[in-house]
Amino acid sequence: MSAARMLTGDRPTGRLHLGHYVGSIANRVRLHQRYDSFFIIADLHMLTTRNTREDIERATDNAREMVTDVLAAGVEPDRATFYLQSAIPEVGDLNTLLQNLVTVPRLERVPSIKEMARDAGKDEVPYGLLGYPVLQAxxxxxxRAQVVPVGKDNAAHVEVTREIARRFNHLYGEVFPVPELVPAETPTLVGTDGRAKMSKSRGNAIGLADDAATVRRKVRGMYTDPNRVRADVPGTVEGNPVFAYHDVFNPDRARVAELKERYRAGRVGDVAVKEELADAINRFLDPIRERRARVEADPGLVDRLIVEGTERTRAEVRSTLVEVRRAMGLTAVYQRVRRRAERTRRAAATPS
Incomplete structure (x- = not known):
């Protein structure tokens, strides 16, 4: 392994949105030029909360859409290795070996596990969901990634990975780098409903693939100050999703400051503030739309990237697993048994 590596990715459960962008994609776009970058299509992780036949069948189209979204966001196809997690069974072998290096109480302390179960409508945490951070490790x-750009939800998962890597290296020798977490500048983005983070499943997201009219419609319906019944009533900026989005997506800082001042004084209405926000988000998305059009103009590009990336990644994982088994001494166990069996066979075949 020569160049330093980055690993990041998403579950193929639907199109990516602005929350994904600020949470991790912006970092991916920035970092993928500096690292040998692997982008996982985490369909095995998807099974922890979505595992019907219909969910699995939809994963094919969702995977293609996800890769298209990432390329549209600015990741260059010749600088990224996209791969399908379920097509590399050796990852499951490594998961089996690593799961004995972490305890159940440690996994139960990962805050997002119960949240993921609740969001999926599950009363109890499935075994696979409890072990989600181990499979992620x-x-x-x-x-052997050294850098992992993640959103707030996955930060605790990466810390589990760091602990597992250190414990493995202590027990068996230096095989794994201890990966560094690269946090996002904006950890989370509240949904358009103002009640929770932006999420595909909650229907409160603005997608990276949304057209201008859809963005404008969603922004017009955004939650704002509920106590403001008229434009001349002073409004609250703090905790107001409309202004939170302005802070992230409107580069005209002076204009945003002016809008906040006028809003607090009751000198601008919600409609006007939302119209300016819709304009800002659409300006932000316009380059993404242009790149998307170029990606979609080559109908074989995404499938080709996934297949070639999966083949390359599987070769890398096989090499890693050989080193892991050798470091643990597992390879020698079978070799010793085989040598004894061969000696016994030869002895039986030798005339007395």
Missing amino acids: ADILCV
């Missing part, structure tokens, strides 16, 4: 360590 296998994902990261199987390509």
Whole structure:
């Protein structure tokens, strides 16, 4: 392994949105030029909360859309390795070996596990969801990534990976780099409903693939100050999703400051503030739309990237697994048994 590596990715559960962009994609776009970058299509992780036949069948189209979104966001196809997690069974082998290096109480302390179960409508945490951080550790360590850009939800998962890597290296020798977490400048983005983070499942998201009219419609319906019944009533800026989005997506800082001042004084209405926000988001999305059009103009590009990336990644994971088994001494166990069996066979075949 020569160049330093980055591992990041998403579950193929639907199109990506602005929350994904600020949470991790912006970092991916920035970092992928500096690192040998692996982008996982985490369909095995998807099974922890979505595992019907219909969910699995939809994963094919969702995977293609996800890769298209990432390329449209600015990741260059010749600087990224996209791969399908379920097509690399050796990741499961590594997961089996790593799961004995972490305890159940430690996994139960990961805050997002119960949240993920609740969001999926599950009363109890499935075994696979409890072990989600261990499989994620296998994902990261199987390509020996040194950098992992993640959103707030996955920060605790990466810390589990760091602990597992250190424990493995202590027990068996230096095999894995201890990956560094790269946090986002904006950890989370509240949804358009103002009640929770932006999420595909909650229907409160603005998608990276949304057209200008859809963005404008969603922004017009955004939650704002509920106590403001008229434009001349002073409004609250703090905690107001409309202004939170202005802070992130409107580069005209002076104009945003002016809008906040006028809003607090009751000198601008919600409609006007939302119209300016819709304009700002559409300006932000316009370059993404242009790149998307170029990606979609080559109908075979995304499938080709996934297949070639999966083949390359599987070769890397096989190499890692050989080193892991050798470091643990597992390879020698079978070799010793085989040598004894061969000696016994030869002895039986030798005339007395």
